[in-house]
Amino acid sequence: MMDEYVERVARVLELDPAFSELPPASNLPRRRDRLLNIPELEMGMLDFLSLYGCELQYVIGEKNSVMGKVMQPLNRLRYEIRFIESGEECLSEITREDVRESLLKAIQSKKETLPIAIWNATWGIQEIEPLFTLAKGNYPVAPEGNPVSDLAIDANRLNDTVAMLLAGNLSPSLDFVGEVHQRWQAEHRAGQLVNSARLLIARLGDGTALLKERIEGRPLCLNGKPNNQSNIVQSMFFSVYIEKVQPYLATVKRAQEQLIDPLRRLATMQQSVMTAEFRRWQSRHLEAMGDESLWAQLDGAIADHTRAWQTLLEQCGLRPQA
Incomplete structure (x- = not known):
């Protein structure tokens, strides 16, 4: 035309x-050239936090499983959100100050890197x-x-x-x-x-x-x-x-x-x-x-x-x- x-x-x-x-x-x-690396928490901290019986224990366990190590970006975003939410819920159950301090640092770290997970689940995927x-x-x-x-x-x-x-x-x-x-x-x-x-x-x-x-x-x-x-x-x-x-x-x-x-x-x-x-x-x-x-x-x-x-x-x- x-x-x-x-x-x-x-x-x-x-x-x-x-x-x-x-x-x-x-x-x-x-x-x-689009996918961003999400900084991982130290394994020692994850192992430490996973000893406690709140929901965070299961969230961390899923991430450390075989399937968790190859998460697609959307599932990785879900994991990051679940970590923050379950971690904040877990705070009320922790009495030891050093553990509480470690968890607060972990939650803050996840909040700071959440934009990376969001990017990967939108512009970093193959489907787009x-x-x-x-x-x-x-x-x-x-x-x-x-x-x-x-x-x-x-x-x-x-x-x-x-x-x-x-x-x-x-x-x-x-x-x-x-x-x-x-x-x-x-x-x-x-x-x-x-x-x-x-x-x-x-x-x-x-x-x-x-x-x-x-x-x-x-x-x-x-x-x-x-x-x-x-x-x-x-x-x-x-x-x-x-x-x-x-x-x-x-x-x-x-x-x-x-x-x-x-x-x-x-x-x-x-x-x-x-x-x-x-x-x-x-x-x-x-x-x-x-x-x-x-x-x-x-x-x-x-x-x-x-x-x-x-x-x-x-x-x-x-x-x-x-």
């Missing part, structure tokens, strides 16, 4: 079309990689329903949960998070939106270059009076740009607001532990503003293209309104 649009613009303006390269983008950084893959084409034209509806609901719910956890409220249930991860693994919408942003930036830029070439060259109309060619140009403007291209622009921008923006918030609220590799990727693919942002570049391409059309048609007294 976008290639044909550039060709149609060139044809009605009696110019030769030129197609630019798509702006660069990349998949998520490799998992090893298919969501951002660039290998599944572009976002669909005129899709039935809303392809990002469930993903958007997931992202906003996850944002609320992460915000509460980071604020020290450990009560939110994590039962829904596994289903979110499964949906991320099955959907590719974020990567498709990135691909569409790249395509639109390039092809709108190609169209703008053609419009400016005609504006700066032979006038479309003399003395501001419409003619046969300007009528053809105006007809193409409405039948192709207004009826086909603009609705797709609106679809992509709406999906960006619904899905990319919540994912950006999910990353931004975890900036304190974000890896440098991920930070560079985020500035390109998630951020709505900034010189590196694809989404800011798309907004600029749309604005430039709109102005070029207005300027060209104004030569004939046919200026469209934004």
Whole structure:
């Protein structure tokens, strides 16, 4: 659709079309560049605390089991929360001051490293990689329903949960998070939106270059009076740009607001532990503003293209309104 649009613009303006390269983008950084190491408590302290009969004994026992040593990030987050909660409950049952002091230090240590466990259970998992893959084409034209509806609901719910956890409220249930991860693994919408942003930036830029070439060259109309060619140009403007291209622009921008923006918030609220590799990727693919942002570049391409059309048609007294 976008290639044909550039060709149609060139044809009605009696110019030769030129197609630019798509702006660069990349998949998520490799998992090893996203996953963070969670500092472990000293085994001596864990063994010491596990001697006491409160719930913490069983939590530590599970972590030290064979399965506990290979916990997936979501289960590791659950463990960290359970350690803090059961440890605080255990404090009232401990009478020895030295043991109490050791447990308080352990709980504080777990609270300090909890943001790392949260990061690993959101941005450090393998399941998020298919969501951002660039290998599944572009976002669909005129899709039935809303392809990002469930993903958007997931992202906003996850944002609320992460915000509460980071604020020290450990009560939110994590039962829904596994289903979110499964949906991320099955959907590719974020990567498709990135691909569409790249395509639109390039092809709108190609169209703008053609419009400016005609504006700066032979006038479309003399003395501001419409003619046969300007009528053809105006007809193409409405039948192709207004009826086909603009609705797709609106679809992509709406999906960006619904899905990319919540994912950006999910990353931004975890900036304190974000890896440098991920930070560079985020500035390109998630951020709505900034010189590196694809989404800011798309907004600029749309604005430039709109102005070029207005300027060209104004030569004939046919200026469209934004």
